[in-house]
Amino acid sequence: MSAATTGRPLRAGLIGLGMMGRHHARNLQALDGVELVAVADAYGDPHGAAPGYEILADAEALVAAGIDYAVIAVPTAFHRDVALTFAEAGIHCLVEKPLAFDITEAEEITAAFEAAGLVGAVGYIERYNPALQEMRRRLADGQLGELYQITTRRQGAFPARIADVGVVKDLATHDLDLAAWVAHSPFEEVAAFSTRRSGREDEDMVSVSGRLASGTITNHLVNWLSPFKERVTVVTGEKGALVGDTVSADLTFYANGAAPTNVWESMASFRGVSEGDMVRYALTRTEPLATEHQAFREAVNGDPSNIVTMREGLATVRAVEAVLTSAREGRVVRPDAVVVDPSASGDARTAPTTAGTGAP
Structure with missing residues (x-):
């Protein structure tokens, strides 16, 4: 049951209070129908973005605070672990772009949120x-x-x-x-x-x-x-x-x-x-970030028509890896042909294909 149905504000949490997180904190505190109830950052609050809040240590502490949804603004390398913690706890998430560091992590996050029936979005502010x-x-x-x-x-x-x-x-x-x-x-x-x-x-x-x-x-x-x-x-x-x-x-x-x-x-x-x-x-x-937060609030309340879905975020991660592969290998690359080589510690490679073999 959504907060809109119960008549109470959505309880939001924020993890990451860095350069982007501070702007999320400002918008969450001003967002109608939402109450920012808890924030977390292992390094404290360097920009003073959340005065009066206890700065919690991690995602588990945010879960314990009893939130309906979370905004993830930690460095990209930590997106997977943080997002999966929230997915396991049944908490909707807005993840700063890109969705994950590589394709495997993006697929794992997307699958977890879809399987749990949770609202998952990616913060493409543009x-x-x-x-x-x-x-x-x-x-x-x-x-x-x-x-x-x-x-x-x-x-x-x-x-x-x-x-x-x-x-x-x-x-x-x-x-x-x-x-x-x-x-x-x-x-x-x-x-x-x-x-x-x-x-x-x-x-x-x-x-x-x-x-x-x-x-x-x-x-x-x-x-x-x-x-x-x-x-x-x-x-x-x-x-x-x-x-x-x-x-x-x-x-x-x-x-x-x-x-x-x-x-x-x-x-x-x-x-x-x-x-x-x-x-x-x-x-x-x-302000684009204010509009993004409004769209995610509406998605949690039942109208996901204006969010960047995790499935879309996964497609962009594939396109990003194709760009990096093309620049590294000097050839045209199809995003749907990029896979992860388990022996290369998560580095992307491309599966054999007859398409896109010309020089860029």
Whole structure:
């Protein structure tokens, strides 16, 4: 029985009070219909995000506090153990992205929550940006007609908070998720190049090309090496292009104009485009993280229509591993062909396949 049925607020717990966890704490404390009853972090509360709360040690202590759902904001390497503790206790969970460190862990988490009939979601905050929410609605309504290409640019300076993963698992995972989401189509294959320029063990720059099952092609530029911050998504289709800037939460439509093609007969089937009208839409700019928390609250209360499911999060983990495999091995990789090699301590490899064997 949901809290909405009983009339009482949902009892929420939060584990992880780091750079992202502090924002979850703020939103949980302000969320209508929810009471943040307990927080946990083995290293305390470095940002003072939960004044007045006892800082519990672990997930087991949150379970003992009697919570209805938990938000997991610990480092990615700990997602599996923490999420499975909550699944075993029958507690719904919102897990910060990515769902898990590798495919095996993501599959294990997803299976546990589905088997228990629990609400499980992944915190892909970009999906809740007003610009991308409106973009997806307009694409679903057919504003661009057939989709040709999705391009994203996610660039900025290195965040000192990241110590356990590279730029692919930290940032590119957003773009792989949102490209499949706005197009309503999963990735079919990817090709990637990455590099390390900052002296860290993991990659800090990546260029990815992909193709969705729908036939739409994608391009993603992601790095921690730019002295400016850029978060741009461009979707090009037969009727024009939509450009979403998630830093400013702006969405702009560039319509195709008519371009006469006075060419010889053999070229008559080609019709070019020219510059048409441009419209920047007026959007209500709500905080994406607040919208994400509202969506998860509604899911726990019975309406899961606006969450990123763990099954979707698993698909993105597969796409991420395909990108890393492609960059490492120098070839096109299909996400559905990536498996885990038990002899390689959880490292991803690709199963033999006749598809995607060309150089990226």
